[in-house]
Amino acid sequence: MNNRLIQLMEKYRKGKRPAFHLGPFLPLTRIRERGLPFNTIMREHQAMTEAALMSFEFGFESTVLPFDLNVEAEILGAQVRYHDAVDGNPVYPTIGEKPFSVNDPIHIPDNLSEKGRMPAILKAIATVKEQAKDKGAVGIFLPGPFTLAGQLVDMDALFVMLLKQPDKTKRIFHELTMFIHKLIDVYVHAGVDFMNIVEGGGASISPDMFSRLLLPFLQDIFRDRKIPMVVYHSGSSEKILKDILACDPDGIFLDREDGIKKAVALLPEGMPIFSGCGGYDMLANATPGEVIKKVNGYLGMGLTSVGLPADIYPPAKNENIKAFVKAVKEYVG
Numbered sequence: 001m002n003n004r005l006i007q008l009m010e011k012y013r014k015g016k017r018p019a020f021h022l023g024p025f026l027p028l029t030r031i032r033e034r035g036l037p038f039n040t041i042m043r044e045h046q047a048m049t050e051a052a053l054m055s056f057e058f059g060f061e062s063t064v065l066p067f068d069l070n071v072e073a074e075i076l077g078a079q080v081r082y083h084d085a086v087d088g089n090p091v092y093p094t095i096g097e098k099p100f101s102v103n104d105p106i107h108i109p110d111n112l113s114e115k116g117r118m119p120a121i122l123k124a125i126a127t128v129k130e131q132a133k134d135k136g137a138v139g140i141f142l143p144g145p146f147t148l149a150g151q152l153v154d155m156d157a158l159f160v161m162l163l164k165q166p167d168k169t170k171r172i173f174h175e176l177t178m179f180i181h182k183l184i185d186v187y188v189h190a191g192v193d194f195m196n197i198v199e200g201g202g203a204s205i206s207p208d209m210f211s212r213l214l215l216p217f218l219q220d221i222f223r224d225r226k227i228p229m230v231v232y233h234s235g236s237s238e239k240i241l242k243d244i245l246a247c248d249p250d251g252i253f254l255d256r257e258d259g260i261k262k263a264v265a266l267l268p269e270g271m272p273i274f275s276g277c278g279g280y281d282m283l284a285n286a287t288p289g290e291v292i293k294k295v296n297g298y299l300g301m302g303l304t305s306v307g308l309p310a311d312i313y314p315p316a317k318n319e320n321i322k323a324f325v326k327a328v329k330e331y332v333g
Contacts, residue, residue: 006228008061008137009272012304019060019328021307022196022230022253022274023141024067027054028090028315038090038312039082042067045123052128052138058318059325061136062194063128066121068093069143069198072183073151074116076106089313095151102157102168106175113186125190137193141232142183144199145173145217152176162205166213177217184221194228196253197221207239215243222247230274241266251304264302277306277324283316288323295327 008018026041031051040047048065055063070093074080077099083091100106109115113122129138143151149158149172161169184195199218222229228250233240241263244252251272254260260275267273277298282291298306305328308321 009270009304012272015333017299017328017331017333018305019325020062020137020274020305021055021060022062022064022139022232022251023198023307024064025055025060025308026051026067026312027058027318027321028312029318030054030057032315038085039093042082042093043117043120045120045127048120048124049127049131052124053132056132056135058321059329062139063132063136064139064141064196065125065128066117066140069141069147070095070151071117071121072142072148072179073099075109075112075118075183076100076152076179078151089315098151098153100152102153102161102172104153106152106172106179108175108179108182112183118186122186122190125187125192129191138191139194139196140187140192141196141198142180142187144197144214144221145176145180146205146214147199148176148180149173159205162209162213169213173214173217177220180221181224184225188226192227194230194250195225196230196232198232200233203233207243210240211243215246218243218247222249225250230272254303260298260301260303272304273302275303275306276309278309280309281314282309283320283324284314286320288319291320291323292327295324296331299328299331300333 008020011018031038031041034050036047036050041051048067051067052063052065070078070080073095079096080093081096082093085091112118125138153172158169187195197218205214230251230253231244231247231249232253233244233255245267251274252267253274254263255276264273275298278291278294282294286294295306308324
């Protein structure tokens with residue numbers, strides 16, 4: 001299969017680690033050097049493209065769009081708020097007023113490729129694929145049903161419904177799953193190489209509730225995939241690992257350092273396993289030598305590859321990003 005995610009696994013089987021990240025990467029120091037306004041990167045295709053290409057400039061073998069997880073909620077009617085920098089540091093966009101109550105049907109608009117910021121994102125994807133076609137994979141990440149629901153309805157009301165009216169919660173998850181399917185089709189048509197389904201919201205419910213109410217919809221999303229899809233679950237994954245595997249993903253992102261070794265031991269051989277690497281401030285405050293040591297430690301736990309910790313706050317140093325990529329590419333297990 002001529003697909004970048006499959007190709008990186010071939011590289012892994014040959015004893016090398018791919019420098020591959022699954023989430024958005026915004027090297028703020030370089031962004032400032034280029035004079036790119038942060039909010040413009042979120043909204044306009046030219047600045048978005050330039051920022052996405054920076055992953056390849058640093059030597060990574062992937063880049064991921066969009067840069068925030070509010071794109072899908074915006075398409076469905078949520079208002080996205082853009083913020084001024086605080087103490088010189090940029091702030092990611094947030095959702096303003098939630099557009100639905102838990103009892104409202106969720107209307108899926110036609111022509112998703114024309115809604116919200118999708119025209120800019122799709123144009124950026126096309127440009128990146130053209131300009132960096134031999135440098136690596138272009139992926140997208142989008143929220144799963146629970147995470148997306150939390151951006152559209154009041155969270156307190158959603159939790160009450162989960163406990164007292166689970167069938168109504170299933171209705172919301174079903175409608176959002178249908179929407180996610182349609183959006184996935186748009187991205188597949190755009191030619192992306194892989195997708196990362198982010199279900200961080202699922203960490204806030206019990207494993208039993210995850211299994212009964214959320215898992216069937218995640219399985220539905222993964223069932224008819226046309227390109228590789230990875231599960232990203234923030235928080236501890238150990239208790240729901242069997243449910244994540246039940247989605248039959250093409251890869252898994254593990255979030256917690258203290259549970260990685262145990263989770264790796266439980267996963268089937270050959271499953272691509274990813275994780276963020278190091279504390280949120282590592283790329284800002286560590287030395288290149290410390291970065292290399294940390295990368296080696298994480299890869300030594302059996303991970304296929306590692307991605308960056310937080311990049312914009314505090315701002316990552318260019319030399320530390322380069323050390324990070326170098327350490328991954330030169331790792332010998």
